[in-house]
Amino acid sequence: MVGYNAAVSESRLKVLFRILAIVLGAAQTIVARNSIGPDGRSYLEIARAYLRHDWTMAVNAYWSPLYSWLSALILALTHPSWRWEYPTIHVMNYLIYLAAVAVFEFFWRGVQRADSGVPNLISWAFGYSLFLWLTVGELSLVNPDLCVALMVYLIAGLVVRIRSSAEIKHFVWLGIALAFGYFAKAVLFPMAFVFLLVLLTARVSPKGIACAAVIFFLIAAPQILLLSHTKRHFTFSESGPLTLVWSVWNVPIRDWQGGNGTPVHPTRQIYRHPAVFEFNGPLDASYPPWYDPSYWNEGLRFHFVPGVVLKHTLRNALQILFYFLQPRVWALAMLILAVLSTRSSFGGIAAHWSLLVPAVAAFAMYSLTFAEFRFMPPWEMMVWAAFLFGLRIQGEPSRRILPWLAALTAAVMLLASANGIRGQFAHGRHDDATPDYHIVEALQKLGVHGGEKVAAVGFDNDAHWAYLSRLAIIAEINADQTCEFWSAPPATQKEILEKFKQAGASLVVARVQGGMRSTSYPPPPDLARCTHPDPSWEKLSSDGDLVYFPR
DSSP: OHHHHHHHHHHHHHHHHHHHHHHHHHHHHHHHBBBBBBBHHHHHHHHHHHTTOOOOHOOOSSSSSSSHHHHHHHHHHHHHOGGHHHHHHHHHHHHHHHHHHHHHHHHHHHHHOOOOSOOOOOOOOHHHHHHHHHHHGGGGGOOOOHHHHHHHHHHHHHHHHHTOOOHHHHHHHHHHHHHHHHHHOOTTTHHHHHHHHHHHHOOOOHHHHHHEEEEEEHHHHHHHHHHHHHHTTTHHHHHHHHHHHHHHHOOSSSSSSSSOOSSOOOOEOOOOOOOOEEEOOSSSSHHHHHHHHHHHTBBBBOOOOOOHHHHHHHHHHHHHHHHHOHHHHHHHHHHHHHOOOOOOOHHHEEEEEEEEHHHHHHHHHHHHHHOOOGGOOEEEEEHHHHHHHHHOBBBBHHHHHHHHHHHHHHHHHHHHHHHHHHHHHHHOOOOHHHHHHHHHHHHHHTOTTTTOHHHHHHHSTHHHHHTTTOOEEEEOOHHHHHHHHHOOOOOHHHHHHHHHHHHTTTTTEEEOOSSOOOOSSHHHHHOHOOOOTTSEEESSSTTTTTEEEEH
């Protein structure tokens, strides 16, 4: 009867957390419905290439394909207007999130089957609350991070089950999951070998591992062959090498003109002071420099200098270590659990090495390249799962503390998640695209049609209005050069505007008030203060942005 009551309580607790997951996820989706970033815009534009059967533009060596495939599917099914495109994609993110919730449970149950000193009810409270704290915020980002989390939990859950039962169906699903993990993000291609080596070291069925590996290669091979053919050398993705050079050597991510290699086909600088860049062709996109960075940065090379690489790696490793201290209430709870545990906990944690090794390998790769909090959640969960289920709590006083500690920790983290969403409702989001909607509406009133080529002043990577209007930016002045443009003599301004016209631009749009927060500069330049247009510029929107039509 005691076991039955515990099972009922565990089931009820999971239902409660599922309801919380649904509600928190829905609230985050609503508040972030208009949010967008440069990466998300590129994924959506690739999805549009699939929908119009433009296979040349659809093949992209920098952005992984899975998120664009899903986006193309949802756009094909719903046919949203431009005003509803971003909210529609956020609904898709919500569906991916719900799938991630289910796969997280699959992973957590698999680890939970092993002998543990922490009761199941308490481990669910700890695990679910941390999962929600780490994951709900991902709903605001139009990118494949949720897909990556989903695939990592699925792969880890399968690895745990294979170590305990080694059924052939688990190997089959592992091979499929490894391939789609690679499709979600390129980092999971090398990580696939780490997971397979973990199983090989664990001495599970060699035939099963071979089966998983063959399925993985068969599914992944067409994408690798396609990218290798396009780039004329073997590659499974160009994102890793580019990120490595950008991060270690601080090479500009846009408008690279040389240094650390020789550019094969860079953007073209057509004016020096202020710097003006032109990129009319061959990529037909709303903002070509970020549609496929691997094209514009072809020729960029990594120079290995041990001291520089070591310093960069250590800095990123410390950053990842800092992420583990977030949220503080979780770190404190884990410290208390460590104090309550016995020496045998070291053996218990080590027994989960099949979770620890892949996570450490992933952290090592991010330390070498680029470490950002949004990349870490699934790998952190693997480490904390090994820690939590490896603990051996002994003594009645210690066990009486556990339920209260779990309840308090879960309550604080869930309230923190809810409060974060409340703050976004109250104060808005910096990546809300509403200011860009105003630009789109104003351009439509002026009779600007999709397909036209435009120049941009002061937008950098954030001209989302061009994508929504189906316009192509073919030349630009970056935000850090914009004030120099407005302070230049009228003759210089006229010459630059003529350069825009010669490049093929039928209009020029200038950013003034800021709108969405710049993704290129922590505090963006104060464009409103330095902008002094002559009468040939027209006010474009209530936000103060400007438009100029070359004559």
